[in-house]
Amino acid sequence: MSARAAGPTDGESRTEARVSQRDRSPEADLGLLDATMIGMGAMIGAGIFVLTGLAAEIAGPAAILVFALNGVVTAFTGLSYAELAASIPKSGGGYAFVREVFADLPSFLMGWMLWFAYMIAGALYALGFAPNFLELLHVYGLVPPPEAVGAIALPVVDLALPAAFLLAFLAVLGLVSLNAVSTAASGSLETVFTIVKVSILVVFVAFGVASPMFSTAEFQPLFPEGGGALAILPAMGLTFIAFEGYDLITTVTEEVENPRENIPKAIFVSLAATVVVYLAVVTVAVGTLGAQGLAEAGEAGIAQAATSFMPTGIPIIQNGGAIIVFGAVFSTLTALNAVVIASSRVAFSMGREGQLLPSFGQIHHRYGTPFVAIVASAVVMLGSVVLPTQSAGNMSSLFFLLSFIVVNGSVIKLRRERPDMNRPYEMPFYPAPPIIGIVLNLVLTVVLIEFLVRTDPLALALSAAWIGLGVVSYLALNHLRTDPDAAEGTAAGDEQVPLEDD
Amino acid sequence: MVSKLDVIVAGGGRVGFETATILDDRGHDVTVVERDQERADAVSDQYVATVVTGDASNPEILEQAGVEDADAIAGLTGQAGLNLAVCMEAKEIAPGIRTVARIDTRAKESYTRFVDTVLFPELAGARNAANEIIGSDVETLADVTGTLDIMQIRVAEGAPAAGRKLSEVRFPAGTLVVSDDDGNRIARPETTLDAGKRYVVAVEPDVADEVMNLMRG
Structure with a gap:
């Protein structure tokens, strides 16, 4: 209630004349609902469609616990995000907060990791999009079942590529090009998208529970044989990314009305709603298809569960399952679009802060987009679609876990070093939530790394290589900056484009 | 060439707040130091700057505002002496910082020994007032x-x-x-x-x- 009447401008600045401005920004018009929808839209997307099958493969019917516990773990970091977002008025999300709190190298690494997490998430969503898209074509009899679609020969380069890989590649290329030349795709349709996605999942749950295939017997035994309750930990690590996205709420804080009340609320409401949706969906998927069947369907698990029980013979769309498969295609594509934007935004902020080459922080003179940041992100994403889906999920989750640890650490550091900073939202029971958040995220990180050592050394090696490359880039950039003669000409942007993915 | 500056504004009153808003609009990072809790909350609500509640002449508060890494500091409270003290303290802690102090007299020269720039917002206000009183011929663009x-x-x-x-x-x-x-x-x-x-x-x-x-x- 502090809307103050701005008096006549009484400050005189050297280079410009300016009149008073009445409000902080003319379009502070997002309400609690919009902000909640942004968070839910970013979370409910690819994660649930793509990873449910993979989680079932590791944890069996306990996949349901996996999603519930991940929601709890994430909530602690949610508190930290809420406090930081309310007191640091920047729209850059996690990187912006950490930049405010930590010294150069740690904040660089935070941005570097978060950038990678979003890019790999992009590859993950593209890889999830492809089999679901093939499934959609299959439902209408256009192509054989996904697993039977073989390689597509490319006459030009005399090379046969798997169709799914090609589709994933094209999806990334299409969305990147769109975002590189126009800002329209980062638009205001988020609320509509979210409603579509949630409605499709509600249809799925409703038909699934009512279907004769649904049986609680599928939940016995809850834990996979031999693994015991601890088997769910690696699955938690893998699916952690399904709760990534509420942090995007903090990137639009400036446009939200009454942010100090609405931002924390939006974070918690979207988290709670997402947990409910996930639990319902996973319950139905396991209850109908069984953990075994889900695991076999992999990335298209939810879609296959749906085609197994949805009514057929509906006019126009024929098979009711097509709605759900369409939901999976739609969700993975919108999520891919969101991370294309999110990853380039991190790179752009780092460029603005002088932590990447300045060209990363510049808007393209013709397209009005952070062109260099988008193109650099695209290179990594395109390189990463050759990865197996599970590796992409693991790496992306790993980097989100690491960055969440840093975010929790920022809250503690900021409270100690700047006790008098104004905190419009203060988390309850400080310092317990950030400490618990750090411990839980750390446990999952360790479990995930241990799991990767055993099953996926490639993902681990690539992750380590990315961090190594980051340190090298950081040092190189510092060197360039202290040696201004060499700074422009030689460093024409390419040096920063990471290419360690083949 | 880093175009994004890290700026501390001491004083969240009319001048300080409007300055912070303009700087934020242009994409700079602003931290406002304000002594009055109620006023600090009000500035926080506008979401243009990080706000530190406290007396800007207290070195500890200045450190919390991040004076060591800031590019510029502006003392914009209503008290010229306080503004000057804030700027000089900041210069002592971070010699490379650019300092701007709001003063309450036309006599700028005597201050520029201690700070990089001084400003006298009342003079600009008076100019505007004079423009308004005299009429259309000498209006500056900002007024139309x-x-x-x-x-x-x-x-x-x-x-x-x-x-x-x-x-x-x-x-x-x-x-x-x-x-x-x-x-x-x-x-x-x-x-x-x-x-x-x-x-x-x-x-x-x-x-x-x-x-x-x-x-x-």
Whole structure:
């Protein structure tokens, strides 16, 4: 209630004349609902469609616990995000907060990791999009079942590529090009998208529970044989990314009305709603298809569960399952679009802060987009679609876990070093939530790394290589900056484009 | 060339708050130090700056505001002595910082030994008042527009728009480049935006940061 009447401008600045401005920004018009929808839209997307099958493969019917516990773990970091977002008025999300709190190298690494997490998430969503898209074509009899679609020969380069890989590649290329030349795709349709996605999942749950295939017997035994309750930990690590996205709420804080009340609320409401949706969906998927069947369907698990029980013979769309498969295609594509934007935004902020080459922080003179940041992100994403889906999920989750640890650490550091900073939202029971958040995220990180050592050394090696490359880039950039003669000409942007993915 | 500055504004009153708002609109990072808790909360609600509650002349508070890494500090409270003290303390802690103090007299010279720049906002206000009283002939541009910003911007070396013709640069809707370099002619599509030259540009506040990015890098 502090809307103050701005008096006549009484400050005189050297280079410009300016009149008073009445409000902080003319379009502070997002309400609690919009902000909640942004968070839910970013979370409910690819994660649930793509990873449910993979989680079932590791944890069996306990996949349901996996999603519930991940929601709890994430909530602690949610508190930290809420406090930081309310007191640091920047729209850059996690990187912006950490930049405010930590010294150069740690904040660089935070941005570097978060950038990678979003890019790999992009590859993950593209890889999830492809089999679901093939499934959609299959439902209408256009192509054989996904697993039977073989390689597509490319006459030009005399090379046969798997169709799914090609589709994933094209999806990334299409969305990147769109975002590189126009800002329209980062638009205001988020609320509509979210409603579509949630409605499709509600249809799925409703038909699934009512279907004769649904049986609680599928939940016995809850834990996979031999693994015991601890088997769910690696699955938690893998699916952690399904709760990534509420942090995007903090990137639009400036446009939200009454942010100090609405931002924390939006974070918690979207988290709670997402947990409910996930639990319902996973319950139905396991209850109908069984953990075994889900695991076999992999990335298209939810879609296959749906085609197994949805009514057929509906006019126009024929098979009711097509709605759900369409939901999976739609969700993975919108999520891919969101991370294309999110990853380039991190790179752009780092460029603005002088932590990447300045060209990363510049808007393209013709397209009005952070062109260099988008193109650099695209290179990594395109390189990463050759990865197996599970590796992409693991790496992306790993980097989100690491960055969440840093975010929790920022809250503690900021409270100690700047006790008098104004905190419009203060988390309850400080310092317990950030400490618990750090411990839980750390446990999952360790479990995930241990799991990767055993099953996926490639993902681990690539992750380590990315961090190594980051340190090298950081040092190189510092060197360039202290040696201004060499700074422009030689460093024409390419040096920063990471290419360690083949 | 880092175009994004880290600025501390001491004093969250009318002058301080408006200054913080303008700086935020242009994409700079602002921290406001305000002594009064109620006022600090009000500034927080406007979401333009990080706010530290406390007395800006207290070195500990200045450190919490991040004075060590800041590019500039402006003492904009109503008390000239306090502003001066804040600037001098900041200079002591961080010798490279640019200091700006608000004073309450026309006699600038005596202060410039201690701070980089002084400003006397009441004088600008008085000029505006005089313009209003006398009438249309001597009005400055700022007084005849609503919320538009009329700025003179010097194109920075290496900025995206530097060296390009106006017709090649897509400025965001709500931007008008008014003058040719150094203000002698009206800009035309073939006008080149040369690095180092100044151009008069009219922009709507919500696209000011994009225009800054294009012209300043």
